[in-house]
Amino acid sequence: MNWLDSQHRYGAVSRALHWSMATLLILMLGTEWLAELVGMSEREAMALHKSVGVLLLGLLVTRLLWRGVNHGRLEAHAHWQWAARLGHLALYAAMLLIPVSGLLTALGSGHGVEVFGMAMIAPGAEIEWLEEAAEETHEVLANLLWLLIGGHVAASLAHQFWLRDHALKRMA
Ligand code: HEM
Ligand code: HEM
Numbered sequence: 658m659n660w661l662d663s664q665h666r667y668g669a670v671s672r673a674l675h676w677s678m679a680t681l682l683i684l685m686l687g688t689e690w691l692a693e694l695v696g697m698s699e700r701e702a703m704a705l706h707k708s709v710g711v712l713l714l715g716l717l718v719t720r721l722l723w724r725g726v727n728h729g730r731l732e733a734h735a736h737w738q739w740a741a742r743l744g745h746l747a748l749y750a751a752m753l754l755i756p757v758s759g760l761l762t763a764l765g766s767g768h769g770v771e772v773f774g775m776a777m778i779a780p781g782a783e784i785e786w787l788e789e790a791a792e793e794t795h796e797v798l799a800n801l802l803w804l805l806i807g808g809h810v811a812a813s814l815a816h817q818f819w820l821r822d823h824a825l826k827r828m829a
Pocket of ligand 2: 671675678679680682683741745746748749752806809810813814824825826827828
């Protein structure tokens with residue numbers, strides 16, 4: 658098995674990170690809807706949302722470090738390379754700023770944050786302006802992520818069926 662990325666295909670670690678994060682991010686975007694579907698209380702759902710959100714932040718740091726290790730890194734396909742780079746950069750920015758704004762919302766609310774039962778931010782005083790600003794940012798960025806994912810999937814499908822350059826295979 659090839660752990661590292663090569664010129665032709667993303668390695669096992671990059672692929673595992675890409676697909677596990679993509680799945681978790683989409684589940685996170687649907688938290689409210691999923692909680693209703695499985696009959697989870699809002700409180701339970703929010704606790705899980707915060708824990709998985711912090712886990713995603715950890716996975717993002719791992720992913721960025723792993724990019725640094727991969728010297729034989731794949732370049733985006735030559736067609737519209739600038740668009741692919743910009744799109745990937747925007748996805749990375751969203752993956753960073755969404756959990757950070759979520760953490761700030763929780764900090765401002767004064768409820769604190771527990772990550773899978775371990776205290777990360779202790780409960781404290783409410784900071785109303787922070788909670789409001791961070792919550793608004795969190796929501797706007799989450800909506801933006803839907804758009805970015807839509808564009809990203811459309812680009813992948815265009816590569817597969819229109820350009821027929823096996824871009825999907827590189828990540829599959
Ligand atoms: C990592 C990816 C994350 C995604 C995609 C995400 C997405 C969302 C979405 C779609 C909502 C509902 C939007 C709304 O009505 O405000 C929400 C709410 C919320 N998220 Fe996140 N979130 C993430 C991470 C986090 C993290 C790390 C925390 C905190 C530790 C967090 C804390 C919250 C809180 C407190 C709310 C409720 C805000 C309210 O009162 O309406 N989120 N998130
Ligand atoms: C939340 C969802 C997703 C995020 C945040 C995301 C993010 C990214 C990022 C940042 C890259 C650049 C490579 C890297 O640095 O790892 C990438 C590559 C790729 N993604 Fe996604 N992705 C998501 C979902 C999907 C889905 C659903 C598909 C399937 C259609 C997909 C197909 C691909 C492909 C084919 C590549 C390789 C592009 C190339 O070779 O240049 N991604 N993705």
